[in-house]
Amino acid sequence: MTKYIGKSIKRVEDKRFITGQGSYTDDIKIPNMTHAYILRSPYAHANINSIDTTAAAEADGVVAIFTGSDIPEAIAGVPCGWQVDFKNGDTMKEPPHPLLCRTKVRHVGDGIAIVIANTKTQAKDASELIEVDYDILDAVTCPKKAAEEGAPLVHNDVPNNMAFDWELGNPKEEVSAAMATASHVTELDFINQRMVPNAMEPRSAIGLYDTAYDKYTLYTSTQNPHLIRLLMCAFVLGIPEHKVRVVGPDVGGGFGSKIFHYVEEALVIWASKEIGRPIKWTSDRSEAFLTDAHGRDHITNAKMGFDADGKIVALQAYTYANMGGYLSTFAPAVPTYLHGTLLQGLYTTPKINVDVKAMFTHTNAVDAYRGAGRPEATYLLERLLDLAALEMNTDPAELRMKNFIPAFDGVEQEGYVTQVALQYDSGNYEPVLKRALEMVGYEAFREEQAAQSNGKLLGIGFSTYIEACGIAPSAVVGALGARAGLFESAQVRVQPTGKVSVYTGSHSHGQGHETTFAQVVADRMGIPLEDVDIIHGDSDSVAFGMGTYGSRSLAVGGSAIVKSVDKVLEKGAKIAAHLLEASADDLEYAEGKWTVKGTDKSVGFGDVSLTAYVPHNYPEGLEPGLDMNAFYDPANFTYPFGAHIAIVEIDKETGHVKLKRFIAVDDVGNVINPMIVDGQIHGGLAQGIGQAMLEGAQYDDTGQLINGSYMDYCMPRADDFPSFEIDRTVTPCPHNPLGVKGAGEAGAIGSTPAVVNAVVDALWKGGFKVKDVPMPMTPERVWNAMQS
Amino acid sequence: MANKISVTVNGTTHTGEVEGRVLLVDYLREHLSLTGTHIGCDTSSCGACTVHVDGKAIKSCTMLAAQADGASVTTVEGLSSNGELHPIQEGFKEEHGLQCGFCTPGMMMTATDLLKNNADPSEQEIREALEGNFCRCTGYHNIVKSIQYAAKKMATTA
Numbered sequence: 029m030t031k032y033i034g035k036s037i038k039r040v041e042d043k044r045f046i047t048g049q050g051s052y053t054d055d056i057k058i059p060n061m062t063h064a065y066i067l068r069s070p071y072a073h074a075n076i077n078s079i080d081t082t083a084a085a086e087a088d089g090v091v092a093i094f095t096g097s098d099i100p101e102a103i104a105g106v107p108c109g110w111q112v113d114f115k116n117g118d119t120m121k122e123p124p125h126p127l128l129c130r131t132k133v134r135h136v137g138d139g140i141a142i143v144i145a146n147t148k149t150q151a152k153d154a155s156e157l158i159e160v161d162y163d164i165l166d167a168v169t170c171p172k173k174a175a176e177e178g179a180p181l182v183h184n185d186v187p188n189n190m191a192f193d194w195e196l197g198n199p200k201e202e203v204s205a206a207m208a209t210a211s212h213v214t215e216l217d218f219i220n221q222r223m224v225p226n227a228m229e230p231r232s233a234i235g236l237y238d239t240a241y242d243k244y245t246l247y248t249s250t251q252n253p254h255l256i257r258l259l260m261c262a263f264v265l266g267i268p269e270h271k272v273r274v275v276g277p278d279v280g281g282g283f284g285s286k287i288f289h290y291v292e293e294a295l296v297i298w299a300s301k302e303i304g305r306p307i308k309w310t311s312d313r314s315e316a317f318l319t320d321a322h323g324r325d326h327i328t329n330a331k332m333g334f335d336a337d338g339k340i341v342a343l344q345a346y347t348y349a350n351m352g353g354y355l356s357t358f359a360p361a362v363p364t365y366l367h368g369t370l371l372q373g374l375y376t377t378p379k380i381n382v383d384v385k386a387m388f389t390h391t392n393a394v395d396a397y398r399g400a401g402r403p404e405a406t407y408l409l410e411r412l413l414d415l416a417a418l419e420m421n422t423d424p425a426e427l428r429m430k431n432f433i434p435a436f437d438g439v440e441q442e443g444y445v446t447q448v449a450l451q452y453d454s455g456n457y458e459p460v461l462k463r464a465l466e467m468v469g470y471e472a473f474r475e476e477q478a479a480q481s482n483g484k485l486l487g488i489g490f491s492t493y494i495e496a497c498g499i500a501p502s503a504v505v506g507a508l509g510a511r512a513g514l515f516e517s518a519q520v521r522v523q524p525t526g527k528v529s530v531y532t533g534s535h536s537h538g539q540g541h542e543t544t545f546a547q548v549v550a551d552r553m554g555i556p557l558e559d560v561d562i563i564h565g566d567s568d569s570v571a572f573g574m575g576t577y578g579s580r581s582l583a584v585g586g587s588a589i590v591k592s593v594d595k596v597l598e599k600g601a602k603i604a605a606h607l608l609e610a611s612a613d614d615l616e617y618a619e620g621k622w623t624v625k626g627t628d629k630s631v632g633f634g635d636v637s638l639t640a641y642v643p644h645n646y647p648e649g650l651e652p653g654l655d656m657n658a659f660y661d662p663a664n665f666t667y668p669f670g671a672h673i674a675i676v677e678i679d680k681e682t683g684h685v686k687l688k689r690f691i692a693v694d695d696v697g698n699v700i701n702p703m704i705v706d707g708q709i710h711g712g713l714a715q716g717i718g719q720a721m722l723e724g725a726q727y728d729d730t731g732q733l734i735n736g737s738y739m740d741y742c743m744p745r746a747d748d749f750p751s752f753e754i755d756r757t758v759t760p761c762p763h764n765p766l767g768v769k770g771a772g773e774a775g776a777i778g779s780t781p782a783v784v785n786a787v788v789d790a791l792w793k794g795g796f797k798v799k800d801v802p803m804p805m806t807p808e809r810v811w812n813a814m815q816s
Numbered sequence: 817m818a819n820k821i822s823v824t825v826n827g828t829t830h831t832g833e834v835e836g837r838v839l840l841v842d843y844l845r846e847h848l849s850l851t852g853t854h855i856g857c858d859t860s861s862c863g864a865c866t867v868h869v870d871g872k873a874i875k876s877c878t879m880l881a882a883q884a885d886g887a888s889v890t891t892v893e894g895l896s897s898n899g900e901l902h903p904i905q906e907g908f909k910e911e912h913g914l915q916c917g918f919c920t921p922g923m924m925m926t927a928t929d930l931l932k933n934n935a936d937p938s939e940q941e942i943r944e945a946l947e948g949n950f951c952r953c954t955g956y957h958n959i960v961k962s963i964q965y966a967a968k969k970m971a972t973t974a
């Protein structure tokens with residue numbers, strides 16, 4: 029019985045946001061609060077000879093100034109949460125990431141001093157009086173150059189700047205033997221450029237130390253409060269975890285960049301005790317550009333071999349992945365277990381090898397950004413496929429159909445075992461592509477394209493992708509280097525009146541959990557949606573949580589909620605059985621009441637919950653109360669997939685690309701709230717298309733981020749897009765109770781290569797046989813492609 | 817240097833002293849605790865701070881509080897009246913025009929200004945009117961629909 033599941037219920041959280049009552053971290057005011065400003069390095073690589081804070085300390089309103097040398101040696105810095113070792117077994121290089129630099133800076137924006145004053149302006153003014161004497165050193169920003177002999181070292185004890193090297197799949201000899209049998213090999217060198225996540229709310233943190241209770245509170249713009257608490261307490265500051273409350277209040281978007289434990293969080297907590305006053309730090313947008321962990325940044329060479337029938341026979345990929353100056357929380361996992369493992373794609377490729385070198389450079393850290401590794405894998409595969417189709421003069425849609433893994437539901441048919449360490453849960457790939465072709469009107473489009481004669485070039489690009497979501501089975505990721513479990517927890521508290529509060533370890537920063545999760549609970553319990561409240565983001569109320577990323581909230585967090593609801597109903601059945609003088613086995617639960625099967629004798633949920641808290645007439649030996657906890661650790665990842673098609677028009681005179689249509693057919697398993705899922709797809713598409721056409725962080729050779737503001741970094745705007753045309757198919761996930769796969773990243777994963785493929789297609793059809801147009805495909809780059 | 821200013825915000829007049837360099841957005845957020853107006857950038861690009869000054873949408877990070885002396889300012893907190901949502905607020909809710917909600921106040925203030933000058937904008941006109949407002953969550957798709965919803969609603973109730 030589903031009254032809510034599958035319906036586009038309007039979001040319950042909207043009211044506070046549309047009336048200006050959202051409460052983001054920077055909106056929070058605490059009595060006696062101070063404001064911090066962080067002085068940052070203007071150089072990418074320099075030795076710090078001295079820091080003189082004397083004048084600054086005397087400036088108006090200054091409360092305290094701390095530099096790296098004020099922080100106790102025992103506080104080494106923020107840790108990395110994932111260990112990927114070298115192929116030869118050597119341990120991953122993991123140099124410390126200090127809260128403030130002591131002797132050396134390693135990227136522009138590295139922290140030098142925290143200035144704390146009564147107002148933010150005073151803190152900023154004072155920071156300008158700090159004198160830092162630097163010895164500027166040569167920098168390296170390109171991960172490939174960083175590996176060269178004689179490249180400047182980011183960390184003196186990390187030879188060749190290599191954090192680790194890594195390989196997955198079939199042995200290289202087997203892959204090259206298979207490649208040698210190919211009748212056609214497509215090879216491509218490309219850059220998957222560095223992206224700046226740009227959540228619209230800049231990061232912010234408030235540290236508060238309460239002497240009365242010897243307890244700290246951290247408000248922070250985070251996607252996972254409990255993980256921040258664990259990392260900060262156990263691995264950074266060495267303070268007892270039960271003496272710290274971490275709150276992630278309303279958070280204005282994350283896209284990965286707010287997963288990680290940042291130095292500023294630990295700094296405001298540590299310093300708040302030192303000065304005995306609360307401290308707020310809020311990032312400027314310029315600081316956000318320099319310090320929010322970036323995404324992507326791969327330099328790749330890849331080869332795909334095809335037999336005479338167009339079947340893929342082998343894939344070989346080599347990637348240099350830029351880690352930046354320090355290893356951020358999840359960074360090592362991104363180019364490896366979230367990238368290499370996806371190179372099977374939707375295809376039956378029998379031999380695959382992927383080789384990754386993870387490099388330190390004098391740039392800001394790179395970590396998970398919407399899709400995290402999976403967009404890079406999809407880009408690699410899908411660019412090769414469309415290019416191969418052009419080179420072999422065959423149809424790119426047919427080429428894909430020919431190579432798709434046949435349908436399997438994961439129940440009757442086993443999950444598909446890949447060459448790169450995964451077993452897909454369920455998949456049915458042809459229908460998504462067929463539906464997308466139908467929506468686009470493929471044949472008619474090809475005719476229109478052939479007839480085009482107005483000085484414009486029309487192109488179509490495809491991308492059929494798969495992603496590993498619902499992150500993740502703890503034991504599996506543990507074996508792959510994760511230093512944490514990736515389960516989720518939930519608690520259902522039933523009030524005596526039958527109203528229900530659900531505490532989830534997932535964290536919503538735009539995803540609409542307060543609505544979707546309530547739909548799940550209300551349906552499962554057969555109670556009105558209004559009777560369910562979803563609470564998240566506060567470590568003092570939510571027992572535990574692993575947070576939101578990797579399209580995991582519904583698949584993992586939602587499943588934990590289902591588990592606790594089921595426990596509530598199980599216990600409720602015992603109470604109901606007692607009240608009905610029947611055996612629990614003879615009861616059935618529907619529409620909010622237990623009924624003795626085959627009779628009209630029933631008792632409602634409200635009566636049972638009241639009885640649980642007023643246990644006068646109560647089963648012997650049963651505890652009062654009706655609250656239940658559950659932890660859910662998924663059996664596998666989930667594997668959403670889809671087909672994206674872009675249609676572009678290039679102005680031959682200017683190289684300007686207009687995205688005319690974008691079609692996306694995604695399969696994210698069962699859908700609880702179609703409106704919200706559509707919204708997730710739209711947002712992901714904009715980010716993926718933004719990467720293809722507009723965005724990209726650019727460092728110069730000295731390590732300056734030369735487009736670190738909205739005047740220079742091209743953010744996608746409303747008039748850069750057409751309205752999206754989207755649809756979906758439904759292939760349920762066989763291993764979680766809701767059959768859901770996750771929808772947060774699909775749009776960003778599938779869309780990027782479709783747009784680039786469309787541009788390359790347009791160019792080929794116009795007689796310009798280029799293999800690649802580097803992203804972002806600015807008019808200049810497209811124009812240049814037409815001159816070669 | 818402190819300036820004495822008197823500004824009417826959402827119908828209430830506030831008189832007080834502000835430092836000459838205080839931006840209107842900081843005045844609203846810090847002095848008046850009207851935190852519905854957000855700050856998303858430091859280059860006057862993102863539009864998260866959009867409010868109405870004397871009936872026109874402006875980016876409140878591009879204006880000094882002192883320049884608003886004598887002006888009438890409307891922020892997101894002043895959009896609804898008598899507990900009734902403004903059609904634009906209703907539109908954003910009905911059409912799922914917001915996700916994280918951070919850009920939303922600015923979007924709605926820009927949109928109401930657009931609808932005042934153009935009661936029945938085309939999709940392209942809406943998209944162009946939003947040039948100065950960034951949203952990272954929605955891909956703008958449903959924001960366009962939200963504004964269309966509001967336009968329709970305002971046409972039928974006008």
Ligand code: FES
Binds near residue numbers: 866
């Ligand atoms: S904060 Fe005013 S435009 Fe960005």
Ligand code: FES
Binds near residue numbers: 281916917919953
């Ligand atoms: S809703 Fe998040 S930035 Fe627009």
